[in-house]
Amino acid sequence: MTLPNHAAEEGSPLGRRERMILAALAAALALLLFGLRGGLQPQAPLEQLARRSPELPFALASGRPTIVEFYADWCEACRSMAPAMAALESEHRGDLNVVLLNVDNPRWSPEIDRYSVNGIPQLELFDRGGRSIGRSLGARSRPELATIMTALIEETPLPLLAGVGSLSPLTGGEALAAGQAAPAQTGPRSHG
Incomplete structure (x- = not known):
């Protein structure tokens, strides 16, 4: 049945x-x-910045001041600085370019050499004419980044912050001829 x-x-x-x-x-x-667990999280700020970063030659020829950040995905200081950098980049879009160059990408080796990158994060600061006018070494807080960006946009002197300074007109052989020691060159991944 x-x-x-x-x-x-x-x-x-x-x-x-x-x-x-x-x-x-x-x-x-x-x-x-x-x-x-976070669901479909949007990209982290560092990745967002890198994706919307203009090409370096375009940024330097745009007539706007430019900040070039040398970074790496694994760099904790770069990651901790990224939310402030992303927020400020959004606030100043149209007035300032922010370009990110990953030191682990061989494409950027010439720029790493040209700007003597030996640690990250390193910010290279350019005026409206695309001329390199300063450098910032190490992680920066949001207020520090805001002060740097404002100085670039308003064309005022760079802020007096540890690790921020104007670039010397002396380079390589000129420095040696002037009796100064040449800086030791190490790679950006050496942290040494």
Whole structure:
């Protein structure tokens, strides 16, 4: 003798209704866990900045002051500075360019050499004419970044902050001829 379908379902360990309830419960728990773990988070600020970064030659020829940040994805100081840099870049969009160059990308080796990058984050500061006018070494707070950006936009002297300064007109051989020691060159990933 055969039992009707609903009787067969009732005799099995899990009937159709129970399986549907369990499937719905599992889906709800999966969504909850997904949400608690951050869901579909937008890109981190460092990645956002890098993606919307203009090409360096375009930025330097744009007639706007430019900040070039040498960074690496693994650099904690770069990551901690990124939210402030991203927010300020958004506030000053149209008045100032922010260009990010990853020191781990061989494409930027000539720029790493040209700007003597030996630690990160390193900011190279350019005036409206694309001339290099200063440098900032190390992580910066939002107020410090804001002060640097304001000085560039308003064409006023760079702020007096530790690790920020105008560039000397003396370079390489000229420095040696002037009796100054040439700086030791190390790679940006050496932190030494």
